[in-house]
Amino acid sequence: MxxxxxxxxxxxxxxxxxxxxxxxxxxxxxxxxxxxxxxxxxxxxxxxxxxxxxxxxxxxxxxxxxxxxxxxxxxxxxxxxxxQVPAQPAFYRHQTAAGTAYQKLALLHGRDCLASTLYQDCSYRVSGDQCHFCGIGLSLSGGSTVLYKDPAELAEVARHAARTLQAGHVTLTCGCREDERSSSAHLAECVRMIKQRSGLPVHIQICPPESDGVLEALHAAGADTIGIHIETMNMDVLRRVAPAKSRCGLEHYRKAWQHAVELFGKNQVSSFLIAGLGESAESLIAGARSLCALGVFPYVLPLRPVPGTRLERERPPAPDFMIAVYRGVAAVLKDHGLSSKASKAGCVRCGACSSLSLFEDEGP
Ligand code: SF4
Ligand code: SF4
Structure with missing residues (x-):
């Protein structure tokens, strides 16, 4: 042991x-x-x-x-x-009443998180402006998923996964879409139906909204937590690896985070911070501190260079670098009274893509 x-x-x-x-x-x-x-x-x-x-x-x-x-x-x-490698979930063998394989609608992530990409594409990818680390279109072109997840079919999968004790919470993500109104209506309907049919806590990940009322609609639909991911608080790095996100501007993100914390509460709003995009440990920790000051959980994780993306030839950061980042961020979380254990649903609760939670309970 x-x-x-x-x-x-x-x-x-x-x-x-x-x-x-x-x-x-x-x-x-x-x-x-x-x-x-x-x-x-x-x-x-x-x-x-x-x-x-x-x-x-x-x-x-x-x-x-x-x-x-x-x-x-x-x-x-x-x-x-x-x-141990978890066995393939039994629900992967099922299909919906409409004939869609459950596995094409949602996958089991980590220990018990049912995860789905509600719309498997992004307007930034279509315009050639895709974030350099993102592989959102790859599983669609590989035929392992469907572009648009039907709310009723997804809720059927969630209900089955909850009843058979395979899932304890849900993460819903999506790319950005030109038509924000219909996109957010789709997200809200997915949240509402999953909550009604499964009772599972639901996390939703979105781009910072352009229109008023999007966050309210998702909260009213029953979403428990929300991720609005800037990926790095260092604007030079953001311009280089995620130009479309950088054009949104830090102020736009800040307003979205603040409003989300008003609605969802402290610790229930998060942003990914990806280590390994060229930022120093000090810069990452400072970025995490700015997020924590707003009540936003900085979900720090190492770069995962996915084959088929523009960063596919990179490596994740070295262990000593990550340990310095995790220790610094864990101390900032403690100062601000934030904790991964307090998150109701989503990536922060799951924790599988980061080792941050292991450092939250490290001694002084
Ligand atoms: S906005 Fe999100 S989905 Fe779109 S390219 Fe960037 S990371 Fe991928
Ligand atoms: S932390 Fe990673 S494995 Fe867990 S739900 Fe998020 S993306 Fe999936």
Whole structure:
């Protein structure tokens, strides 16, 4: 059994280097979530690790069959612990009354998060302005999902996953769309139907809205938490890796976060901050501090260079860099009374793409 300190270090190392898995266990490629990843459980801690990117072939970590149906994690040929890979959820075998495979509508992320991309494309991608790290169109072109998720079909999947105790919360994401009114009506309808049919807490991720009333509509539909992701608070970096987001402007994001916190409450609004886009640890921690001051949870995670995206040849940051960032951000969270444990639903509650939660309980 690993000590808590050993577990922290090992999880950070695994998310930086990835794990080589036997060929018979392919990972998932594309999508807006943890694409190119595999979910593993180490010491009862769930994390998502790179499994397909080019740098994984150079990883010292590999998963080897233990001869009893399980896996042993090895580092440079030496055993480092037992590794579990969650079995494929039983609901993946089902299809809706309309004939759509459940697996094309939603996937299970982390331990128990039902995740779906409600509209599997983004106006920025169509205009050639896609965020450099984003693979939202890849799973659609690979045929593993459908463009538009029908609210009733999605609610059917959520109801089944909740009843069979496979899901404990829901994350709904989507790309930006030209027609914000009809897009937000679709999101609100998905939230409303999922809540009605499954009773699960729901997290929704959106671009900062242009029109008034979008946040109110999602809150009224029953969304429990919301993510408005700027990805980096460093405007030079944002201009380089997400030009369309940078054109929205920091002030526009700030107003959306403030209003979202008024509606959803402190700790129930979040933004991704991606480490590894060229920003220093100090800059990342300062960005997290600005978000925390607004009551927004900074979900810091290492860059996942997804094959097929413009950053596919990059590597995730080195472990020592990530540990410095996690320690700094965990201290800021504590100062502001924010905690991943207090999040009702979504990526902050799931935590699989980041090792931040492991540092929130580190001693002084
Ligand atoms: S806004 Fe950027 S990150 Fe979000 S879906 Fe569009 S391209 Fe991807
Ligand atoms: S944190 Fe969890 S819910 Fe969010 S993208 Fe990662 S695996 Fe999915």
């Amino acid at each position: 690993l000590s808590r300190d050993e577990l922290r270090r090992l999880c950070v190392e695994l998310q930086s280097a990835g794990i080589r898995f036997p060929d018979s266990m392919p990972g998932r490629a594309g999508g807006a979530g943890p694409a190119d990843s595999r979910t593993v459980i180490l010491n009862n801690h769930v994390l998502s690790v790179p499994a397909c990117s080019w740098f994984v072939a150079e990883s010292p970590f590999c998963a080897m069959p233990d001869g009893h149906g399980g896996l042993v994690l090895q580092c440079s040929g030496k055993p480092r612990g037992c590794l």
